[in-house]
Amino acid sequence: MTVDILIIEDDPSLSRFLSTTLTAQGYAVTTAMRADEALARVALDDPALILLDLGLPDGDGLALLPELKARCDAQVVVVSARSQESDKISALDAGAEDYLTKPFSVAELLARLRVAQRRRLESIPVAQQYAVGALRVDLEKHQVWLAEEALKLTPKEFQLLAILAQSRGRVVTHAQLLQAIWGRHHSDDTHYLRIYLRQLRQKIEPNPSEPRYLLTEPGVGYRLADA
Incomplete structure (x- = not known):
């Protein structure tokens, strides 16, 4: 499962470049060129991250920001040619989590997105127990069971899980x-x-070479199965 990101940018060449770049980094990308189109995409896709240009053909991105925040829990990173401090303050006050001034490097953009995604993960309420199939994880008690058998994990293994x-x-x-x-x-x-x-899979997976619980997203990261 990849991270969903919505690019709201009315410059077709920049939108294509961002889409190609982020897709190559493992993001699931959708795009919008207008404010009304962006609101429709948010309703359909519920993205985790949004890249927002402020200069849109049917309205100012600053006016769009509160509507985006009201309709989804995405972290919004403004990407704009406006470099005045007042513009940055206005965007942050309107609900943006970050502000990136054009032109920018791909490395800086990716770093800002990693920070935004980390903040989003930290803001999600944490359940104390997780269970799927025969695997059960109790975060409060720091215990893990597989088919009712308590597993012995190292501190780092448990932290990762x-x-x-x-x-x-x-x-x-x-x-x-x-x-x-x-x-x-x-x-x-x-x-x-x-x-x-590898150590966790040896302890948790019925067949470590064909994992059931600890899944790899090639080139991106890992996830724990939810079903």
Whole structure:
């Protein structure tokens, strides 16, 4: 399962570039060129993230922002050529989580989106128990059962499983997992995740080579099955 993102941009060439770039990074991308189209897309897709240009042909993005926030729980990153401090303050006051001034680098955009996605995950209410099939995770008691048999996990294994359980059914990126467990200086150490996922699968999965619970999203991250 990938992260859904809506690009609201009336420049066709920039919209295509952003769509191509983000799709290659594993995002599920939809686009809109007008405010009315954007509201329709939000109702249909319920995106996790929104990239919003302020200069739209049928209205100002600042006026659209509160409507977007009222209709979905997406993190909104404004992408605009307006560079005045007053514009940034107005956008943030209207509900945007971040503001990126054009022109910008792809690396900075992706970093801002990772931060936005991390904030969204942190804002989602956390259930204390997770259960699917024979697997049960109790976050409060720090216990895991498989077919009523208590499993012994290392602290790092449990922390990794707990993060995936809190985001059950949704992908958590490599960088988000690494920063949450090992800190921001380890955001590129994906071999840590491979090691611990392999250990967890050996303990949890009936067939570790064909995982039932701990699923890989190639090139993006991992998720815990929700059914």
